[in-house]
Amino acid sequence: MAANLEEIRGALEAIVGRANLSGDAPDMIPYIKDSYSTMMGREVPLPDFVVMPKTAEEVQEIVKLANQHLFPIYPRSFGVNIAGSALPYAGGVVLDLKRMDRIIEINEDTMTATIEPGVTWGRLRKEANKKGLDVIPIGGPYQTSPVGNHLLTNITLYSSKYHCDRAVTLKAVLPNGEILRTGSWASAVGGEVNPYFRYAYGPDMTGMFRGSLGNYGIIVEMVERLRPVAPVEKNVFFGFEELAPCLKAMQAVERLEFSRTCQASNSSMTAHLILSPHRIKDPEQRQKLLARLPNYQITLGLGGTEEMVALFERVANEKIAEYGGKPFCLEPEEMAILNQVAEGASRGIMHMYAPCSGFAAVIGCLPITHVAEINGIVKQIVGKYDLRDPLSGEPLDHQLIVLPYDRCSTVYVEQEILYDPALDQAQLLPVMQCLRDCYAQIVGKYGASHTIPNKTLMKNMLPSYVELLTGFKKMVDPNNIMMPGGPYSLD
Amino acid sequence: MLADYRDTIYHCLKCGACRHAYEVYEPICPSGMKYGFDSHYAIGRISLARAVLNQEVPIDAELMRRIYTCTSCGACDEQCHEAVGVDPLQVIEELKWEAVESGMIPPEVRDYLKHMNVHGNPYLLPQEERGAWASVAGVPQFDGQEYLFYVGDVGSYDERGQKIAAAVAAKLMGCGLELGVLGAREMSDGNEVNRVGERGLFEYLAKANIEQFDELGVTKIITLSPHAYHAFRNDYPQWGGRYEVMHYTQALAQALEQGKLTAGEARDQRVAFHDPCFLGRHNAEYDAPRLVLEAVEGLELVEMERNRNNALCCGGGGGNFFTDLLGAGPLSPSRVRVREAVEAGAQVIATACPKCFNMLDEAIKAENLEDSLTVRDIAQIA
Numbered sequence: 001m002a003a004n005l006e007e008i009r010g011a012l013e014a015i016v017g018r019a020n021l022s023g024d025a026p027d028m029i030p031y032i033k034d035s036y037s038t039m040m041g042r043e044v045p046l047p048d049f050v051v052m053p054k055t056a057e058e059v060q061e062i063v064k065l066a067n068q069h070l071f072p073i074y075p076r077s078f079g080v081n082i083a084g085s086a087l088p089y090a091g092g093v094v095l096d097l098k099r100m101d102r103i104i105e106i107n108e109d110t111m112t113a114t115i116e117p118g119v120t121w122g123r124l125r126k127e128a129n130k131k132g133l134d135v136i137p138i139g140g141p142y143q144t145s146p147v148g149n150h151l152l153t154n155i156t157l158y159s160s161k162y163h164c165d166r167a168v169t170l171k172a173v174l175p176n177g178e179i180l181r182t183g184s185w186a187s188a189v190g191g192e193v194n195p196y197f198r199y200a201y202g203p204d205m206t207g208m209f210r211g212s213l214g215n216y217g218i219i220v221e222m223v224e225r226l227r228p229v230a231p232v233e234k235n236v237f238f239g240f241e242e243l244a245p246c247l248k249a250m251q252a253v254e255r256l257e258f259s260r261t262c263q264a265s266n267s268s269m270t271a272h273l274i275l276s277p278h279r280i281k282d283p284e285q286r287q288k289l290l291a292r293l294p295n296y297q298i299t300l301g302l303g304g305t306e307e308m309v310a311l312f313e314r315v316a317n318e319k320i321a322e323y324g325g326k327p328f329c330l331e332p333e334e335m336a337i338l339n340q341v342a343e344g345a346s347r348g349i350m351h352m353y354a355p356c357s358g359f360a361a362v363i364g365c366l367p368i369t370h371v372a373e374i375n376g377i378v379k380q381i382v383g384k385y386d387l388r389d390p391l392s393g394e395p396l397d398h399q400l401i402v403l404p405y406d407r408c409s410t411v412y413v414e415q416e417i418l419y420d421p422a423l424d425q426a427q428l429l430p431v432m433q434c435l436r437d438c439y440a441q442i443v444g445k446y447g448a449s450h451t452i453p454n455k456t457l458m459k460n461m462l463p464s465y466v467e468l469l470t471g472f473k474k475m476v477d478p479n480n481i482m483m484p485g486g487p488y489s490l491d
Numbered sequence: 492m493l494a495d496y497r498d499t500i501y502h503c504l505k506c507g508a509c510r511h512a513y514e515v516y517e518p519i520c521p522s523g524m525k526y527g528f529d530s531h532y533a534i535g536r537i538s539l540a541r542a543v544l545n546q547e548v549p550i551d552a553e554l555m556r557r558i559y560t561c562t563s564c565g566a567c568d569e570q571c572h573e574a575v576g577v578d579p580l581q582v583i584e585e586l587k588w589e590a591v592e593s594g595m596i597p598p599e600v601r602d603y604l605k606h607m608n609v610h611g612n613p614y615l616l617p618q619e620e621r622g623a624w625a626s627v628a629g630v631p632q633f634d635g636q637e638y639l640f641y642v643g644d645v646g647s648y649d650e651r652g653q654k655i656a657a658a659v660a661a662k663l664m665g666c667g668l669e670l671g672v673l674g675a676r677e678m679s680d681g682n683e684v685n686r687v688g689e690r691g692l693f694e695y696l697a698k699a700n701i702e703q704f705d706e707l708g709v710t711k712i713i714t715l716s717p718h719a720y721h722a723f724r725n726d727y728p729q730w731g732g733r734y735e736v737m738h739y740t741q742a743l744a745q746a747l748e749q750g751k752l753t754a755g756e757a758r759d760q761r762v763a764f765h766d767p768c769f770l771g772r773h774n775a776e777y778d779a780p781r782l783v784l785e786a787v788e789g790l791e792l793v794e795m796e797r798n799r800n801n802a803l804c805c806g807g808g809g810g811n812f813f814t815d816l817l818g819a820g821p822l823s824p825s826r827v828r829v830r831e832a833v834e835a836g837a838q839v840i841a842t843a844c845p846k847c848f849n850m851l852d853e854a855i856k857a858e859n860l861e862d863s864l865t866v867r868d869i870a871q872i873a
Contacts, residue, residue: 025553026530026539027529029535030539033505033541038501078507078510080506082504120516123516142511350506353504357504357575420501
């Protein structure tokens, strides 16, 4: 790219305007580092330019230019980048899509929002609430983007009711610069009138983009499913001393089919949610809280009329009690944070990583049958590497989150190994090795699947599957301009 | 030293909470909103600090231009502190200090500091003119009165600032408060000098002010500007300057409570209060200005969507009022702010800071809103 850099700069400037392009190192440095790259000790080169388009047409022009000059493109939506998924591994152009932030429509009839990639969960929730609707949000923080999440894991506390994927249809700029619309939106004649039906005209093209991490193109608009807000919505919390009955109770209560949201977690996570980012540093406060917390908890979100919620709560209590669980309640300010997190897209969820913000996530999707075992395995491996709590220095108690899919047919399990990223590379090495060992065990022995592909995981997949994954990439992106290099490239 | 903030720098989660206000979900960083690149948000500035710390890049004027567009408004701290416990502003200000130490500052900052060094004010005006407005307004010189009314650079030299200073003094004296100004003896409080990283000059100014205050027997200070209020309240004590410091809105609220302030009348005016960052976020005073406004008969106080701890900065802090590194344009925070006031249904945007007043007044003109919105200081309303 260096040979015709000035020509490319001129062309990019003509597309987005001078103010929305930079080739200055101080503007590009922030786009090459995140938590992941620090832990892995991975050096990522500076891109040649950072560009901020405003419209789909501008994105199209940039992509066409990339094909003409064969430079790589790394799109990012609102730019919450903590897992290395949007770093410019081969230089080129970082496409910062923050300026594409329109909420184009909130449709009360279809309960959908049509949004651009720079829209955050928080902002969408605010606007949806004005129309009596709500988002079905990520369990993560409010400032992430629904479009970005669709390209990643998109885990929600609502996965038992709505599964993992709330995208309905989308409009993408393909790697050749052409526009693709999916689902009913794909129709050239009526698509603009009805972009609200996903499973139209054959295979699920909206699903093709889920977990694709930008390899297949750049989503410039997405129709996102919303949900109705019930007259009464309430979260109830149950505690268990052992994990196995907690999971059994989750399975049983989910099969009664009334919960709005559901999750299980351990006390290590709950303590972080409540005490972080400041009070967690005080060992006395931490110990006192842990003494009051059950070892494991189930959080259920209920919704309906007053009578329905009362009935659901009673039934949940009875069912949970069959497995030895009990309702638990903490101080009002403590419950406030748990309630906030239980609604998703919260600020409080960031407490689980705070105050050091270093975390290695062992993620797997599998039947609930194996969750207690893999929790034990992770605990064992963490012990083998003698990993320590970054605050207390005591043996690390990893955080556990379990979210059921489809009334607990399978579950999403996330186990967080916290560390201090301020440690030097040699001290971080055991964390990385521990993470690899954990994945090797839970993927190999239990077939736990990850929600996104990366090059390490692809080694474990069937050749025919990988061939399709990469073959589709070759077909839509013959010049390999989208996301080349790095762990998430499908080239 | 930047190295002292290594943990803060490495504990940035890169989550972007510094960009949008929680529960408001609108942009909150004035420079990021204006420029868009991450380098103008705390998230990017922390990355730059890390690169500097690890000697991957040198501190130079180009890098520092991204740092100096920060207005020290504290909005990033407000978001990040609660989310992950990181306070990015201290890292940003440490970078500014290192830049000053190494002489790698943008020319606009260099010129501002030069003027402060040579003239003692950024207006290049003689010291003798500092109290001219007070003579005209009939405000007495300080001579042992209960309160020193500290005016500061903008109130002393800027035409709009002088009018505000006169209005505030009149209002305070109308409440029966005995006060005096230093006039030609007044020196800059140094808050902006500190905020651009010239800690040596700030220390010199602070010590000189403390020496003079102590010589004159000053024990209680009412400030015109939230910036001076912040410096006197939070920074001067480290050099022994301990005074009872109030911002003038606090003095008015106190007078109101004591029945000494008879608030005026407004004819069916809808007023939105713009929280100055150094009164609100930096010192948690959100109520006093509102109490004074609410006491005005016929005035309807409306709130802009971004208010109190989530208020959007006018863009004038961190020395930007003088250096203008943030620049003009439709996305400049002051213009965004006046549009927000109109959206809130306000006819008047009220301020309690002469810098905010100027920034918003200019923005109203740039937005051609003169027929629908005016900016007024609280002392000009109450």
